[in-house]
Amino acid sequence: xxxxxxxxxxxxxxxxxxxxxxxxxxxxxxxxxxxxxxxxxxxxxxxxxxxxxxxxxxxxxxxxxxxxxxxxxxxxxxxxxxxxxxxxxxxxxxxxxxxxxxxxxxxxxxxxxxxxxxxxxxxxxxxxxxxxxxxxxxxxxxxxxxxxxxxx
Numbered sequence: 185x186x187x188x189x190x191x192x193x194x195x196x197x198x199x200x201x202x203x204x205x206x207x208x209x210x211x212x213x214x215x216x217x218x219x220x221x222x223x224x225x226x227x228x229x230x231x232x233x234x235x236x237x238x239x240x241x242x243x244x245x246x247x248x249x250x251x252x253x254x255x256x257x258x259x260x261x262x263x264x265x266x267x268x269x270x271x272x273x274x275x276x277x278x279x280x281x282x283x284x285x286x287x288x289x290x291x292x293x294x295x296x297x298x299x300x301x302x303x304x305x306x307x308x309x310x311x312x313x314x315x316x317x318x319x320x321x322x323x324x325x326x327x328x329x330x331x332x333x334x335x336x
Contacts, residue, residue: 211284214252215277219297222249224304230254230289231261238305239265242292243272252291255280265290 197203204210209218223242230253243251251269253262255278262278269276 211281212286212288213293214254214279214286214288214291215281216250216252216291216293217297218303219299220293220295221303222246222292222294222298222300224288224292225290226287226304227254227257227289229305230257230265235264235268236305239290239292240268243268243274246292246294247273249274249292249294251276252293253278254286254289257289261289 206217210216212218213221213224223238225236225239229236243249251265251274253265253276266276268274
């Protein structure tokens, strides 16, 4: 069989569009492959008022990395990251794909595979501080209760 396209290939292309490699993965990661992602934020993380310092540092350290932002999110949430990309000279795009619904709000990616294992920021530093405070409060209450039992 020759490598020339036949009539079935033309019909398939006309009905379904170009053949794509890993289309679901590309929809999820705002048009790029998972293997190219340096870091990603969920929609809720992008909508927080603060800017993640990890994104700031990685944009600065990777001037060739492209910042991809979910166009379904409101512009004020995206603008703080756009300003960072402009400051460090990183290219950026706002990606709107009405055919898919992704929970990813921000992706910083290269144009080649890096296969980074851990690409998500799991908690914000604010949440980590709150957990530490709660743990400290619980520990102090526990300590007070233990002391009270010893004194009896």
